[in-house]
Amino acid sequence: MEQDFVEIKQRVRHYWFKDGIGEIAVGGLLIVLAIYFMAHRALPPVSNAPLYLDFGLAFIFILGVAFTRKLILIFKTHITYPRTGYVEYHMENISSLPARIAIFASIGIFVLLLILIGRWVGSFQWVPALLGVLMGGIAYGVYKTTANLHRFNYHAVLSVVAGFGFSISGLPPQYGLSLYYLLLGLWLIGCGSHMLKKYLQENPLPEAGGDE
Amino acid sequence: MNDALRSLTDLDRVIHEPARLLILTILSGVVRADFLFLQRETGLTKGNLSAHLSRLEESGYIKIEKTFKGKLPLTVCKLTIAGQKALTKYRQQVQEFMKKTSQPN
Numbered sequence: 001m002e003q004d005f006v007e008i009k010q011r012v013r014h015y016w017f018k019d020g021i022g023e024i025a026v027g028g029l030l031i032v033l034a035i036y037f038m039a040h041r042a043l044p045p046v047s048n049a050p051l052y053l054d055f056g057l058a059f060i061f062i063l064g065v066a067f068t069r070k071l072i073l074i075f076k077t078h079i080t081y082p083r084t085g086y087v088e089y090h091m092e093n094i095s096s097l098p099a100r101i102a103i104f105a106s107i108g109i110f111v112l113l114l115i116l117i118g119r120w121v122g123s124f125q126w127v128p129a130l131l132g133v134l135m136g137g138i139a140y141g142v143y144k145t146t147a148n149l150h151r152f153n154y155h156a157v158l159s160v161v162a163g164f165g166f167s168i169s170g171l172p173p174q175y176g177l178s179l180y181y182l183l184l185g186l187w188l189i190g191c192g193s194h195m196l197k198k199y200l201q202e203n204p205l206p207e208a209g210g211d212e
Numbered sequence: 213m214n215d216a217l218r219s220l221t222d223l224d225r226v227i228h229e230p231a232r233l234l235i236l237t238i239l240s241g242v243v244r245a246d247f248l249f250l251q252r253e254t255g256l257t258k259g260n261l262s263a264h265l266s267r268l269e270e271s272g273y274i275k276i277e278k279t280f281k282g283k284l285p286l287t288v289c290k291l292t293i294a295g296q297k298a299l300t301k302y303r304q305q306v307q308e309f310m311k312k313t314s315q316p317n
Contacts, residue, residue: 005303008234009241085249086288087242
Protein backbone atom coordinates (compact mmCIF):
# COMPACT_ATOMS: atom_id res chain seq x y z
CA MET A 1 0.00 0.00 0.00
CA GLU A 2 2.85 2.40 0.85
CA GLN A 3 4.19 1.71 -2.64
CA ASP A 4 0.83 2.85 -4.07
CA PHE A 5 1.14 6.17 -2.20
CA VAL A 6 4.62 6.70 -3.63
CA GLU A 7 3.47 5.82 -7.17
CA ILE A 8 0.49 8.20 -7.00
CA LYS A 9 2.76 11.04 -5.88
CA GLN A 10 5.24 10.21 -8.64
CA ARG A 11 2.39 10.31 -11.17
CA VAL A 12 1.36 13.74 -9.93
CA ARG A 13 4.96 15.01 -10.29
CA HIS A 14 5.11 13.40 -13.73
CA TYR A 15 2.27 15.69 -14.83
CA TRP A 16 4.58 18.74 -14.77
CA PHE A 17 6.83 17.15 -17.41
CA LYS A 18 4.08 15.47 -19.45
CA ASP A 19 3.70 18.26 -22.03
CA GLY A 20 7.41 18.89 -22.77
CA ILE A 21 6.99 22.66 -22.27
CA GLY A 22 9.59 22.76 -19.49
CA GLU A 23 12.18 21.04 -21.67
CA ILE A 24 11.57 23.41 -24.60
CA ALA A 25 11.95 26.46 -22.32
CA VAL A 26 15.10 25.15 -20.60
CA GLY A 27 16.52 24.17 -24.01
CA GLY A 28 15.94 27.77 -25.16
CA LEU A 29 17.79 29.09 -22.12
CA LEU A 30 20.74 26.77 -22.84
CA ILE A 31 20.92 28.05 -26.42
CA VAL A 32 21.05 31.64 -25.12
CA LEU A 33 23.97 30.54 -22.93
CA ALA A 34 25.62 28.88 -25.94
CA ILE A 35 25.40 32.20 -27.85
CA TYR A 36 26.78 34.02 -24.80
CA PHE A 37 29.90 31.83 -24.61
CA MET A 38 30.40 32.02 -28.36
CA ALA A 39 30.34 35.85 -28.05
CA HIS A 40 32.70 35.61 -25.10
CA ARG A 41 35.23 33.75 -27.24
CA ALA A 42 34.77 36.03 -30.26
CA LEU A 43 35.61 39.23 -28.36
CA PRO A 44 39.24 40.39 -28.50
CA PRO A 45 41.17 39.27 -25.38
CA VAL A 46 42.74 42.72 -24.84
CA SER A 47 39.45 44.49 -24.27
CA ASN A 48 37.64 44.53 -20.93
CA ALA A 49 34.55 43.08 -22.55
CA PRO A 50 35.20 39.45 -21.44
CA LEU A 51 35.47 40.65 -17.83
CA TYR A 52 32.12 42.44 -18.08
CA LEU A 53 30.67 39.34 -19.71
CA ASP A 54 31.90 37.24 -16.76
CA PHE A 55 29.83 39.33 -14.38
CA GLY A 56 27.02 39.55 -16.91
CA LEU A 57 26.81 35.74 -16.83
CA ALA A 58 25.40 35.79 -13.30
CA PHE A 59 22.67 38.18 -14.44
CA ILE A 60 21.96 36.08 -17.54
CA PHE A 61 21.52 33.04 -15.29
CA ILE A 62 19.30 34.86 -12.81
CA LEU A 63 17.16 36.65 -15.40
CA GLY A 64 17.15 33.56 -17.62
CA VAL A 65 15.87 31.29 -14.85
CA ALA A 66 13.19 33.83 -13.82
CA PHE A 67 12.12 34.42 -17.44
CA THR A 68 12.10 30.68 -18.25
CA ARG A 69 9.94 29.95 -15.20
CA LYS A 70 7.50 32.69 -16.18
CA LEU A 71 7.41 31.46 -19.78
CA ILE A 72 6.69 27.89 -18.69
CA LEU A 73 3.78 29.06 -16.52
CA ILE A 74 2.33 31.22 -19.34
CA PHE A 75 2.46 28.32 -21.83
CA LYS A 76 1.03 25.88 -19.30
CA THR A 77 -1.83 28.30 -18.57
CA HIS A 78 -2.74 28.48 -22.25
CA ILE A 79 -1.92 24.94 -23.41
CA THR A 80 -1.87 22.43 -20.55
CA TYR A 81 -4.34 23.58 -17.91
CA PRO A 82 -7.38 23.91 -20.24
CA ARG A 83 -6.71 20.39 -21.59
CA THR A 84 -5.75 18.27 -18.62
CA GLY A 85 -6.28 20.47 -15.58
CA TYR A 86 -4.57 22.94 -13.32
CA VAL A 87 -2.07 21.91 -10.66
CA GLU A 88 0.02 24.13 -8.42
CA TYR A 89 3.16 22.47 -7.10
CA HIS A 90 5.02 23.30 -3.90
CA MET A 91 8.03 24.59 -5.88
CA GLU A 92 5.78 26.97 -7.82
CA ASN A 93 4.57 28.52 -4.61
CA ILE A 94 7.76 30.48 -3.96
CA SER A 95 6.05 33.83 -3.67
CA SER A 96 7.88 35.36 -0.72
CA LEU A 97 10.53 37.91 -1.60
CA PRO A 98 13.23 36.52 0.77
CA ALA A 99 12.84 33.03 -0.77
CA ARG A 100 13.22 34.45 -4.28
CA ILE A 101 16.22 36.53 -3.26
CA ALA A 102 17.82 33.47 -1.63
CA ILE A 103 17.35 31.36 -4.77
CA PHE A 104 18.67 34.03 -7.13
CA ALA A 105 21.58 34.81 -4.79
CA SER A 106 22.50 31.10 -4.71
CA ILE A 107 22.55 30.96 -8.52
CA GLY A 108 24.63 34.15 -8.69
CA ILE A 109 27.11 32.91 -6.10
CA PHE A 110 27.43 29.55 -7.87
CA VAL A 111 28.23 31.23 -11.19
CA LEU A 112 30.70 33.66 -9.62
CA LEU A 113 32.40 30.78 -7.78
CA LEU A 114 32.81 28.93 -11.08
CA ILE A 115 34.40 32.03 -12.61
CA LEU A 116 36.70 32.67 -9.62
CA ILE A 117 37.84 29.03 -9.37
CA GLY A 118 38.46 29.02 -13.12
CA ARG A 119 40.57 32.17 -12.92
CA TRP A 120 42.43 30.81 -9.89
CA VAL A 121 43.19 27.43 -11.50
CA GLY A 122 43.97 29.21 -14.74
CA SER A 123 41.79 26.98 -16.86
CA PHE A 124 38.11 26.52 -17.60
CA GLN A 125 38.70 23.23 -19.42
CA TRP A 126 36.98 21.22 -16.65
CA VAL A 127 33.82 23.36 -16.54
CA PRO A 128 31.83 21.45 -19.23
CA ALA A 129 32.49 18.18 -17.37
CA LEU A 130 31.41 19.71 -14.05
CA LEU A 131 28.26 21.19 -15.56
CA GLY A 132 27.60 17.92 -17.39
CA VAL A 133 27.66 16.02 -14.08
CA LEU A 134 25.59 18.71 -12.31
CA MET A 135 22.89 18.89 -14.97
CA GLY A 136 23.01 15.13 -15.45
CA GLY A 137 22.45 14.77 -11.71
CA ILE A 138 19.41 17.05 -11.86
CA ALA A 139 17.97 15.11 -14.82
CA TYR A 140 18.61 11.80 -13.05
CA GLY A 141 16.93 13.20 -9.91
CA VAL A 142 13.83 14.06 -11.97
CA TYR A 143 13.88 10.54 -13.46
CA LYS A 144 14.08 8.93 -10.01
CA THR A 145 11.32 11.01 -8.42
CA THR A 146 8.76 10.79 -11.21
CA ALA A 147 7.05 7.84 -12.86
CA ASN A 148 8.15 6.45 -16.24
CA LEU A 149 10.11 9.49 -17.38
CA HIS A 150 12.83 7.46 -19.07
CA ARG A 151 13.75 10.32 -21.38
CA PHE A 152 15.28 12.13 -18.39
CA ASN A 153 17.65 9.22 -18.04
CA TYR A 154 18.78 9.90 -21.62
CA HIS A 155 19.11 13.63 -20.83
CA ALA A 156 21.36 12.71 -17.88
CA VAL A 157 23.58 10.37 -19.93
CA LEU A 158 23.90 12.87 -22.78
CA SER A 159 24.76 15.68 -20.37
CA VAL A 160 27.55 13.72 -18.67
CA VAL A 161 28.98 12.28 -21.90
CA ALA A 162 28.86 15.64 -23.73
CA GLY A 163 30.34 17.47 -20.71
CA PHE A 164 33.32 15.15 -20.42
CA GLY A 165 33.65 14.93 -24.22
CA PHE A 166 33.95 18.69 -24.64
CA SER A 167 36.25 18.96 -21.62
CA ILE A 168 38.81 16.53 -23.06
CA SER A 169 38.30 17.59 -26.69
CA GLY A 170 41.06 20.20 -26.52
CA LEU A 171 38.70 22.91 -27.78
CA PRO A 172 39.06 26.35 -26.14
CA PRO A 173 36.92 26.30 -22.94
CA GLN A 174 34.37 28.85 -24.18
CA TYR A 175 33.83 26.82 -27.36
CA GLY A 176 33.57 23.64 -25.32
CA LEU A 177 30.96 25.22 -23.03
CA SER A 178 29.18 26.82 -25.95
CA LEU A 179 28.95 23.51 -27.83
CA TYR A 180 27.86 21.69 -24.67
CA TYR A 181 25.00 24.15 -24.12
CA LEU A 182 24.10 24.12 -27.81
CA LEU A 183 23.98 20.33 -28.02
CA LEU A 184 21.98 19.93 -24.81
CA GLY A 185 19.69 22.86 -25.69
CA LEU A 186 18.88 21.44 -29.13
CA TRP A 187 18.36 17.97 -27.65
CA LEU A 188 15.96 19.31 -25.00
CA ILE A 189 14.03 21.40 -27.55
CA GLY A 190 13.79 18.37 -29.84
CA CYS A 191 12.59 16.04 -27.07
CA GLY A 192 10.25 18.68 -25.62
CA SER A 193 8.71 19.43 -29.04
CA HIS A 194 8.13 15.73 -29.65
CA MET A 195 6.45 15.39 -26.24
CA LEU A 196 4.34 18.52 -26.80
CA LYS A 197 3.17 17.24 -30.20
CA LYS A 198 2.25 13.88 -28.67
CA TYR A 199 0.53 15.60 -25.74
CA LEU A 200 -1.56 17.84 -28.03
CA GLN A 201 -2.59 14.85 -30.16
CA GLU A 202 -3.60 12.82 -27.11
CA ASN A 203 -5.34 15.68 -25.30
CA PRO A 204 -7.58 17.81 -27.49
CA LEU A 205 -9.33 20.78 -25.88
CA PRO A 206 -12.43 19.59 -24.02
CA GLU A 207 -15.76 21.04 -25.05
CA ALA A 208 -16.60 24.24 -23.23
CA GLY A 209 -18.50 23.60 -20.04
CA GLY A 210 -18.33 23.97 -16.32
CA ASP A 211 -16.63 21.65 -13.89
CA GLU A 212 -19.74 20.11 -12.46
CA MET B 213 -10.95 -11.24 17.12
CA ASN B 214 -7.33 -10.17 17.73
CA ASP B 215 -6.18 -6.59 18.35
CA ALA B 216 -4.77 -6.16 14.88
CA LEU B 217 -8.09 -6.90 13.26
CA ARG B 218 -9.96 -4.82 15.81
CA SER B 219 -7.76 -1.81 15.03
CA LEU B 220 -9.29 -1.76 11.56
CA THR B 221 -12.58 -0.60 13.02
CA ASP B 222 -10.84 2.59 14.18
CA LEU B 223 -10.00 3.59 10.62
CA ASP B 224 -11.45 6.88 9.43
CA ARG B 225 -14.37 5.82 7.22
CA VAL B 226 -14.27 9.07 5.25
CA ILE B 227 -10.72 8.36 4.09
CA HIS B 228 -11.09 4.59 3.88
CA GLU B 229 -13.28 4.87 0.78
CA PRO B 230 -10.86 4.18 -2.17
CA ALA B 231 -11.88 7.15 -4.33
CA ARG B 232 -11.59 9.61 -1.44
CA LEU B 233 -8.26 8.08 -0.38
CA LEU B 234 -7.00 8.56 -3.94
CA ILE B 235 -8.19 12.20 -4.01
CA LEU B 236 -6.49 12.98 -0.70
CA THR B 237 -3.26 11.25 -1.77
CA ILE B 238 -3.16 13.27 -5.00
CA LEU B 239 -3.82 16.52 -3.14
CA SER B 240 -1.13 15.71 -0.56
CA GLY B 241 1.50 15.97 -3.32
CA VAL B 242 0.48 19.43 -4.56
CA VAL B 243 -0.51 22.85 -3.24
CA ARG B 244 -3.83 22.76 -5.12
CA ALA B 245 -5.41 21.05 -8.10
CA ASP B 246 -8.53 21.70 -10.12
CA PHE B 247 -11.56 19.53 -10.79
CA LEU B 248 -10.45 18.56 -14.32
CA PHE B 249 -7.07 17.31 -13.12
CA LEU B 250 -8.64 15.31 -10.28
CA GLN B 251 -11.22 13.84 -12.65
CA ARG B 252 -8.54 12.70 -15.12
CA GLU B 253 -6.28 11.28 -12.43
CA THR B 254 -9.02 9.43 -10.54
CA GLY B 255 -11.06 8.32 -13.58
CA LEU B 256 -14.28 9.22 -11.75
CA THR B 257 -17.34 10.74 -13.42
CA LYS B 258 -18.10 14.42 -12.77
CA GLY B 259 -21.03 13.63 -10.52
CA ASN B 260 -19.16 10.99 -8.56
CA LEU B 261 -16.10 13.17 -8.06
CA SER B 262 -18.29 16.08 -7.05
CA ALA B 263 -20.02 13.95 -4.40
CA HIS B 264 -16.70 12.70 -2.97
CA LEU B 265 -15.26 16.23 -2.88
CA SER B 266 -18.35 17.48 -1.03
CA ARG B 267 -17.98 14.67 1.53
CA LEU B 268 -14.30 15.54 2.05
CA GLU B 269 -15.11 19.22 2.40
CA GLU B 270 -17.86 18.48 4.95
CA SER B 271 -15.28 16.56 7.00
CA GLY B 272 -12.92 19.53 6.84
CA TYR B 273 -10.26 17.55 4.97
CA ILE B 274 -10.19 19.70 1.86
CA LYS B 275 -11.04 23.27 0.97
CA ILE B 276 -12.88 23.93 -2.26
CA GLU B 277 -12.54 27.31 -3.94
CA LYS B 278 -14.81 28.21 -6.82
CA THR B 279 -13.32 30.76 -9.17
CA PHE B 280 -13.62 31.65 -12.84
CA LYS B 281 -11.15 31.12 -15.68
CA GLY B 282 -12.49 33.59 -18.22
CA LYS B 283 -16.19 32.73 -18.32
CA LEU B 284 -15.71 29.13 -17.24
CA PRO B 285 -16.24 28.14 -13.63
CA LEU B 286 -13.16 26.55 -12.08
CA THR B 287 -13.19 24.39 -8.96
CA VAL B 288 -9.84 24.29 -7.18
CA CYS B 289 -9.24 21.89 -4.27
CA LYS B 290 -6.66 22.09 -1.52
CA LEU B 291 -5.81 19.70 1.31
CA THR B 292 -6.35 21.27 4.74
CA ILE B 293 -4.08 20.72 7.75
CA ALA B 294 -6.80 18.51 9.26
CA GLY B 295 -6.87 16.52 6.02
CA GLN B 296 -3.09 16.11 6.04
CA LYS B 297 -3.16 14.92 9.65
CA ALA B 298 -6.03 12.50 9.01
CA LEU B 299 -4.26 11.04 5.96
CA THR B 300 -1.01 10.59 7.89
CA LYS B 301 -2.88 8.89 10.76
CA TYR B 302 -4.72 6.62 8.33
CA ARG B 303 -1.46 5.56 6.67
CA GLN B 304 0.12 4.85 10.06
CA GLN B 305 -2.87 2.75 11.13
CA VAL B 306 -2.82 0.70 7.93
CA GLN B 307 0.96 0.24 8.15
CA GLU B 308 0.60 -0.89 11.76
CA PHE B 309 -2.10 -3.36 10.78
CA MET B 310 -0.01 -4.75 7.91
CA LYS B 311 2.98 -5.12 10.21
CA LYS B 312 1.01 -6.93 12.89
CA THR B 313 -0.76 -9.28 10.51
CA SER B 314 2.38 -10.15 8.55
CA GLN B 315 4.23 -11.26 11.72
CA PRO B 316 4.28 -15.08 12.09
CA ASN B 317 2.41 -16.34 15.19
